[in-house]
Amino acid sequence: MLAYTAHRLLIVLVTLLVASAVVFFVLEIVPGDPARLMLGLNATDDAVAALREQMGLNQPVLTRYFAWLAGMARGDFGESLTYSVPVTELIADRVIVSLPLALLALGLSTAIAIPVGIFTAARRGTRADTAAMAGTQLGIAIPNFWFALLLVYVFAVTLQWVPAGGFPGWDDGVWPGLRALILPAIALALPQAAILARVARSALLETLAEDYIRTARAKGLPANRVLWRHALRNAMIPVLTILGLQFAFLLAGTIIIENVFFLPGLGQLVFQAINQRDLIVVEGVVVLLVATVVIVNFLVDLAYAWADPRLRRR
Amino acid sequence: MTAPILAIDTLDLTIGGAPILKGVDMVVEAGKVHALVGESGSGKSMTALTTMRLLPHGAEASGTLRFGDEDLLAATEERMCALRGDDIGMVFQEPMTALNPVKTIGEQVAEGIRWHTGANRPDAEERAAHMLERVGLPHTRFPLDRYPHELSGGQRQRVVIAIACALRPKLLIADEPTTALDVVLQAQILDLLKELVSEDGMGLILISHDLGVVADMADDITILRHGVVQEAGHAVDVLRHQNHPYTQQLAEASAHVPQWQSRARSPKDTALLDVQNLVKDYPGPRNGLLARGDPFRAVDDVSFSVPPGRSVGLVGQSGCGKSTLARIVLALDKPTGGAISFDGMQTSSLNDHDAQMALARREMQVVFQDPYGSFNPRQTVERLVAEPLHLEERPLGRAERRERIVFALEEVGMPADAMHRYPHEFSGGQRQRLAIARAIITRPKLVVCDEPVSALDVSIRAQILDLFAKLNDELGLAYLFITHDLTVARAITHEVMVMDHGKIVERGATADVLDDPQTEAAQRLVAAAPDLRRAIERRVGNTVPPSPRERGEGAPS
Numbered sequence: 001m002l003a004y005t006a007h008r009l010l011i012v013l014v015t016l017l018v019a020s021a022v023v024f025f026v027l028e029i030v031p032g033d034p035a036r037l038m039l040g041l042n043a044t045d046d047a048v049a050a051l052r053e054q055m056g057l058n059q060p061v062l063t064r065y066f067a068w069l070a071g072m073a074r075g076d077f078g079e080s081l082t083y084s085v086p087v088t089e090l091i092a093d094r095v096i097v098s099l100p101l102a103l104l105a106l107g108l109s110t111a112i113a114i115p116v117g118i119f120t121a122a123r124r125g126t127r128a129d130t131a132a133m134a135g136t137q138l139g140i141a142i143p144n145f146w147f148a149l150l151l152v153y154v155f156a157v158t159l160q161w162v163p164a165g166g167f168p169g170w171d172d173g174v175w176p177g178l179r180a181l182i183l184p185a186i187a188l189a190l191p192q193a194a195i196l197a198r199v200a201r202s203a204l205l206e207t208l209a210e211d212y213i214r215t216a217r218a219k220g221l222p223a224n225r226v227l228w229r230h231a232l233r234n235a236m237i238p239v240l241t242i243l244g245l246q247f248a249f250l251l252a253g254t255i256i257i258e259n260v261f262f263l264p265g266l267g268q269l270v271f272q273a274i275n276q277r278d279l280i281v282v283e284g285v286v287v288l289l290v291a292t293v294v295i296v297n298f299l300v301d302l303a304y305a306w307a308d309p310r311l312r313r314r
Numbered sequence: 315m316t317a318p319i320l321a322i323d324t325l326d327l328t329i330g331g332a333p334i335l336k337g338v339d340m341v342v343e344a345g346k347v348h349a350l351v352g353e354s355g356s357g358k359s360m361t362a363l364t365t366m367r368l369l370p371h372g373a374e375a376s377g378t379l380r381f382g383d384e385d386l387l388a389a390t391e392e393r394m395c396a397l398r399g400d401d402i403g404m405v406f407q408e409p410m411t412a413l414n415p416v417k418t419i420g421e422q423v424a425e426g427i428r429w430h431t432g433a434n435r436p437d438a439e440e441r442a443a444h445m446l447e448r449v450g451l452p453h454t455r456f457p458l459d460r461y462p463h464e465l466s467g468g469q470r471q472r473v474v475i476a477i478a479c480a481l482r483p484k485l486l487i488a489d490e491p492t493t494a495l496d497v498v499l500q501a502q503i504l505d506l507l508k509e510l511v512s513e514d515g516m517g518l519i520l521i522s523h524d525l526g527v528v529a530d531m532a533d534d535i536t537i538l539r540h541g542v543v544q545e546a547g548h549a550v551d552v553l554r555h556q557n558h559p560y561t562q563q564l565a566e567a568s569a570h571v572p573q574w575q576s577r578a579r580s581p582k583d584t585a586l587l588d589v590q591n592l593v594k595d596y597p598g599p600r601n602g603l604l605a606r607g608d609p610f611r612a613v614d615d616v617s618f619s620v621p622p623g624r625s626v627g628l629v630g631q632s633g634c635g636k637s638t639l640a641r642i643v644l645a646l647d648k649p650t651g652g653a654i655s656f657d658g659m660q661t662s663s664l665n666d667h668d669a670q671m672a673l674a675r676r677e678m679q680v681v682f683q684d685p686y687g688s689f690n691p692r693q694t695v696e697r698l699v700a701e702p703l704h705l706e707e708r709p710l711g712r713a714e715r716r717e718r719i720v721f722a723l724e725e726v727g728m729p730a731d732a733m734h735r736y737p738h739e740f741s742g743g744q745r746q747r748l749a750i751a752r753a754i755i756t757r758p759k760l761v762v763c764d765e766p767v768s769a770l771d772v773s774i775r776a777q778i779l780d781l782f783a784k785l786n787d788e789l790g791l792a793y794l795f796i797t798h799d800l801t802v803a804r805a806i807t808h809e810v811m812v813m814d815h816g817k818i819v820e821r822g823a824t825a826d827v828l829d830d831p832q833t834e835a836a837q838r839l840v841a842a843a844p845d846l847r848r849a850i851e852r853r854v855g856n857t858v859p860p861s862p863r864e865r866g867e868g869a870p871s
Binding site for chain 2: 211309
């Protein structure tokens with residue numbers, strides 16, 4: 001298990017290094033001079049040259065790459081071209097919205113999907129199963145912005161239980177912040193839960209047809225206990241795979257929901273940065289997202305090994 | 315006469331309305347082995363699953379299954395859960411998949427003990443350790459925290475037996491417990507079952523299609539066909555006298571030797587396939603970040619040749635390297651060392667895109683054990699059988715292509731109109747015929763056969779062996795015939811090679827090697843191979859200890 005973890009960790013480091021190089025050099029090729037962009041179209045060539053010198057843009061590209069890497073290792077992502085504030089600060093402001101939102105949505109989706117998956121697998125072919133599966137079809141088909149608007153109309157406008165949008169920050173305690181995230185989290189979780197429930201159901205059904213399930217039944221264990229004790233853990237691998245993919249999506253792919261609820265999240269930051277050609281910010285966010293995906297996949301790999309002892313040897 | 319443990323009375327079973335069992339009667343006594351024999355689809359396994367009440371959805375059973383003083387068919391599911399694993403244990407056919415891969419063997423044996431006795435974990439584990447010791451897995455070598463994937467097939471079957479017998483059930487049902495194992499492991503597992511039956515005095519229902527195994531093991535026998543009991547009685551009597559025509563038919567099929575002209579023909583001096591000093595290493599397990607264990611030598615300095623038109627058998631225990639050797643001969647895998655020449659071509663040094671490789675592949679075809687797994691279910695037989703034709707130098711015209719397909723199908727005894735149908739429309743034996751048609755369509759000189767009949771029933775097996783003999787006679791095909799079944803080797807090979815731990819340890823004319831094996835590995839195989847005639851002779855001759863019925867019937871001859 002130790003060798004397995006060390007091996008995976010090595011892969012994480014190599015992947016991060018390669019990904020950072022790709023991000024850096026791709027943005028290097030993109031046309032547009034950051035110094036001229038910062039100073040605007042009317043700046044004199046002298047002023048641009050001076051700023052280039054100040055930003056270190058005249059140094060060889062490898063030197064700048066390593067300086068950039070070293071900076072990131074210290075948590076210094078450089079300074080935004082449009083806002084003239086450290087990128088780290090910009091990202092941090094958004095992460096405190098996006099990360100809790102992603103975790104909340106993921107938790108909700110898991111909490112709905114796993115029980116639905118188990119319930120439907122245990123009652124395959126019954127009316128309850130058919131109805132639940134039809135429900136998941138609907139969950140996948142409904143566009144989440146429409147569902148989000150529906151939530152706002154019912155719970156914020158009509159019932160007035162939660163605010164319709166905006167984010168008060170965490171300064172006044174956990175509850176006001178959490179209240180603002182509940183509806184967006186539900187809107188995000190619904191389609192994810194529908195997908196996850198279907199995956200969990202089919203993985204469980206496949207597992208329940210295995211020979212060792214029959215062996216467990218022949219021991220005298222009732223069907224339900226066999227499902228919990230023998231089938232569930234074996235069916236975890238596809239479920240974990242989907243969970244890992246969903247987390248990465250939920251962290252930055254939520255721009256529509258952020259817009260519906262006026263949330264200052266990472267999705268909006270990326271969108272604005274791209275519009276304004278603020279490449280330093282784009283660079284920082286992309287590296288952060290790559291790192292998150294790689295680390296989540298690492299955790300998923302560890303979870304695989306937990307679920308299946310056959311994988312621990314590799 | 316002991317009291318019956320299980321009395322099945324006029325059991326009828328339908329699944330989805332289709333009749334599976336019709337009026338089956340059967341009585342199992344304590345301390346006795348009751349064999350349930352029949353071809354696949356005869357209802358053997360369904361009789362067992364009815365007894366366990368683990369039938370698939372849509373199954374409806376009627377009749378009575380008296381177990382002690384209750385009727386199992388009338389018992390509640392709750393009551394069945396109390397009986398299963400405690401009073402009735404079951405062992406299945408496929409040990410590789412019968413254990414949960416994510417739980418340790420200790421957990422899996424202890425689980426039933428805890429569930430039925432309410433014992434705490436340490437007590438249950440102690441009992442589990444004791445049980446594993448009884449089935450030949452001492453905890454010094456097989457600690458409880460081993461996972462199934464760390465054990466071999468034979469060891470896993472021992473774990474399954476430990477699970478089934480942990481609570482000393484009154485009745486044990488073993489459904490083809492050794493069919494997936496090689497003969498040596500089969501003999502060991504059967505001995506273990508015999509031992510448990512005599513020590514614990516339980517009744518054993520042994521489901522098998524192998525009359526040799528049955529003749530060796532069983533006290534009583536019930537022979538099923540299409541869900542109807544054909545003959546029942548004392549096993550040795552039934553198998554010795556063979557009064558019932560179906561019993562006779564099964565016995566003949568299991569010892570079937572094809573009519574085969576070329577058997578007597580002497581071999582040519584030239585070699586069609588010549589293998590010299592072949593070695594294959596597989597990388598060892600990863601021990602650390604960069605370290606690897608010693609490589610595993612699957613094939614170790616093997617040399618042999620196959621003359622044209624000759625059938626050469628390759629026998630050995632599972633894991634001895636037979637299939638690896640076959641893969642390398644077929645150029646599906648690269649050897650670590652050594653050379654292979656086939657029909658004058660150095661195939662071991664050819665690459666996949668060489669023109670000579672296509673020629674070699676055309677002249678050397680393969681038939682696998684499981685024909686269904688090697689067919690794409692969405693393609694018609696026409697496409698499947700014609701598949702190797704792309705190896706031809708020039709593309710064949712429509713008419714010629716069709717002619718070749720019809721010829722291949724006729725050679726294997728299938729009608730020409732089979733080509734418009736799909737694989738699932740055929741039975742296992744017919745599918746194996748189609749696989750053979752596919753192998754001969756390029757008019758090869760050598761066909762490598764990897765256990766081609768071991769998934770088939772005895773009567774189908776006899777027909778397929780006849781087909782192999784006929785093709786050898788008519789087309790002059792040479793075979794490299796891989797099998798662990800010595801009866802098959804005896805029926806269809808001129809010469810046989812015995813493989814053990816990657817080496818060929820013995821080779822000679824088939825009858826010589828099998829009648830008088832010289833090496834320890836060959837002797838082990840021959841001694842373990844079940845044989846109907848020998849088993850009956852042994853049991854009729856062996857009067858100690860005679861059962862009352864045996865004393866009347868099978869007195870020393």
